[in-house]
Amino acid sequence: MTKVIIDGDACPVINSVIELTEGTGIFVTIVRSFSHFSTVEQPEHVKTIYVDDGPDAVDYRIVKLAGNDDLVITQDYGLASLLLNKTKIVMHHKGYVYNHQNIDTLLEQRHTSAQFRKSGGRTKGPSAFTEQDLVKFKSAFSSILQDQCLNKEE
Structure with missing residues (x-):
């Protein structure tokens, strides 16, 4: 894995990714809009691009930056669908990996909800990010990192 790219405007796992990649030789790139500017100093293996x-400026930059061996973390199904054929792994911050089997269903659900809202209906937003979600993400992300490190040695 070359690097981890994070859709950083609303990602609750940034600190976990930084912590879990420390000392692995994997670089982390966080892409954010200027409205989410932060002066927090990051470790050497982390850079933030503003x-x-x-609309979609962060998504466009991520698509431009992403390479074959990269892992991208995003909650945006549309961005995930664009990256599936471009990157090694596309992951949601709740710990699941997007793939060709689940992306069509996710996009269809998003479209159906948007149509319902457009016609005056109300839908619930995504459920709140919980401590259990964080544990699940860390476990899945750690497994991916371990698999990638093992594959490097082969």
Whole structure:
């Protein structure tokens, strides 16, 4: 794995990713809009790229940055669908990996909900990120890192 790229505007696992990649030789790139600017100092293996606040500006930059061996973390199904054929792994911050089997269903559900809201209906937003979600993410991410490190040695 070359690097981890994080869709950083609303990602609750940034600190966990930084912590879990420390000392692994894996670089982390966080892409954020200027409206989420932070002056927090990051470790050497982490860099933050800021982009304009325009719609999908973060997504466009991530697509441009992502390479074959990268892992991208995003909650955006549309971005995930664009990256499936471009990167090694696309992961949600709740710990599941996007793939060709689940992305169509996720996009269809998103579209159906949008149509329902457009016609005046109300839908619930995503459920709150919980401590259990964080534990699940850390476990899944650690497994991926371990698999990648083992594959490097072969």
